[in-house]
Amino acid sequence: xxxxxxxxxxxxxxxxxxxxxxxxxxxxxxxxxxxxxxxxxxxxxxxxxxxxxxxxxxxxxxxxxxxxxxxxxxxxxxxxxxxxxxxxxxxxxxxxxxxxxxxxxxxxxxxxxxxxxxxxxxxxxxxxxxxxxxxxxxxxxxxxxxxxxxxxxxxxxxxxxxxxxxxxxxxxxxxxxxxxxxxxxxxxxxxxxxxxxxxxxxxxxxxxxxxxxxxxxxxxxxxxxxxxxxxxxxxxxxxxxxxxxxxxxxxxxxxxxxxxxxxxxxxxxxxxxxxxxxxxxxxxxxxxxxxxxxxxxxxxxxxxxxxxxxxxxxxxx
Numbered sequence: 001x002x003x004x005x006x007x008x009x010x011x012x013x014x015x016x017x018x019x020x021x022x023x024x025x026x027x028x029x030x031x032x033x034x035x036x037x038x039x040x041x042x043x044x045x046x047x048x049x050x051x052x053x054x055x056x057x058x059x060x061x062x063x064x065x066x067x068x069x070x071x072x073x074x075x076x077x078x079x080x081x082x083x084x085x086x087x088x089x090x091x092x093x094x095x096x097x098x099x100x101x102x103x104x105x106x107x108x109x110x111x112x113x114x115x116x117x118x119x120x121x122x123x124x125x126x127x128x129x130x131x132x133x134x135x136x137x138x139x140x141x142x143x144x145x146x147x148x149x150x151x152x153x154x155x156x157x158x159x160x161x162x163x164x165x166x167x168x169x170x171x172x173x174x175x176x177x178x179x180x181x182x183x184x185x186x187x188x189x190x191x192x193x194x195x196x197x198x199x200x201x202x203x204x205x206x207x208x209x210x211x212x213x214x215x216x217x218x219x220x221x222x223x224x225x226x227x228x229x230x231x232x233x234x235x236x237x238x239x240x241x242x243x244x245x246x247x248x249x250x251x252x253x254x255x256x257x258x259x260x261x262x263x264x265x266x267x268x269x270x271x272x273x274x275x276x277x278x279x280x281x282x283x284x285x286x287x288x289x290x291x292x293x294x295x296x297x298x299x300x301x302x303x304x305x306x307x308x309x310x311x312x313x314x315x316x317x
Contacts, residue, residue: 006039009112010091014081015099016047019056025099026060032105038112042067044099045085048075073308079181080307082161086170094165102201103162111164111197120192122164125157126201159184162199168192179300238282 011029015022026042033040044067046054054071061067070084082096093115097103103124111122161183165173169192176186 006037007093007112007116008039008041008091009093009095009108010041010043010089011108012043012045012082012085012089012094012096013099014045014047014078014085015049015053015057016075016078016081017049017051017053018099019049019052021101022053022056022099023060025101026064028101029105030064032108036109036112039091040066041091043085043088044069045081046071047078047081048072071310073310076307078161079183082183083181084307084309086165087174089170092167094167094170095163096165097162098160102203103160104199104202107162107197107199114195114197115164115166118193119195120166120169121187121190121194122197123187123194124160124162125196125198126160127198159188160201163187166192177306179304179306180296181306238286 011033013025018025022044029042042064044057044061046057046069057067057069061069068088070088072081072084076084086094086096093112095108095111097105107124111124114122165187169187169190172190172192173183173187178186
């Protein structure tokens with residue numbers, strides 16, 4: 001890179017129903033990045049908003065030639081919107097962040113410096129505060145512990161989708177085309193040189209989180225079934241356990257017959273029914289796990305796009 005040319009940095013920011021917030025987010029971002037000696041570009045992705053967010057983003061884009069606006073045809077989800085923005089990124093360093101103000105722009109300078117030092121991935125980590133243990137925090141902690149146990153990929157607890165990627169790391173990520181995306185796991189799986197940057201999460205600028213319980217469950221499902229075969233092994237282990245119990249029962253009955261203690265053999269349908277019901281339940285659960293994997297395979301082999309663009313507004317090209 002010549003001394004006169006500025007390093008190109010793309011900020012990828014997915015937005016969903018953040019009217020009244022995105023203006024504050026962009027103003028804060030500009031306040032921070034305008035003081036840095038880099039060539040910044042803002043890539044906003046409207047993930048099918050229906051509250052006027054798209055109109056607000058167009059107004060902001062008209063006033064700032066560094067903005068590229070991508071509008072998805074519907075709400076494809078946070079991970080798909082991030083993917084759309086990263087596909088459009090052309091910078092040498094790419095920083096992904098949320099548009100609600102909870103990813104502090106003040107860390108951007110430090111993230112860029114770390115990439116310049118040779119790290120391909122700068123992964124931020126939310127530090128726990130002292131405001132008590134909410135259901136979201138409890139479930140998040142449980143999820144990370146579970147995924148780290150059942151998968152072969154270690155995923156940092158408290159990891160956020162606020163990270164910096166080198167061009168090489170982004171190209172590696174873009175070569176992974178799976179439909180069900182859990183970017184935190186995919187990025188961790190790649191194995192590029194990385195460093196953790198902890199931060200305290202500030203409060204939202206306004207509004208409330210759009211990440212509902214249903215969306216969190218779907219993300220957890222994508223993570224577990226995309227990165228682990230553990231559910232299948234659970235069913236296999238349970239089946240093996242019942243086989244061992246059945247063998248033990250057979251040996252016990254044969255021992256009573258051989259020793260002449262047949263009077264101790266009591267015909268009992270209750271225990272038999274209990275075993276049958278438990279075994280049947282395990283079989284049904286295992287079939288359910290297999291069905292989920294088959295469903296994931298079905299969606300993958302159709303090769304549908306991860307997202308569709310309704311329209312875009314590209315300034316400063």
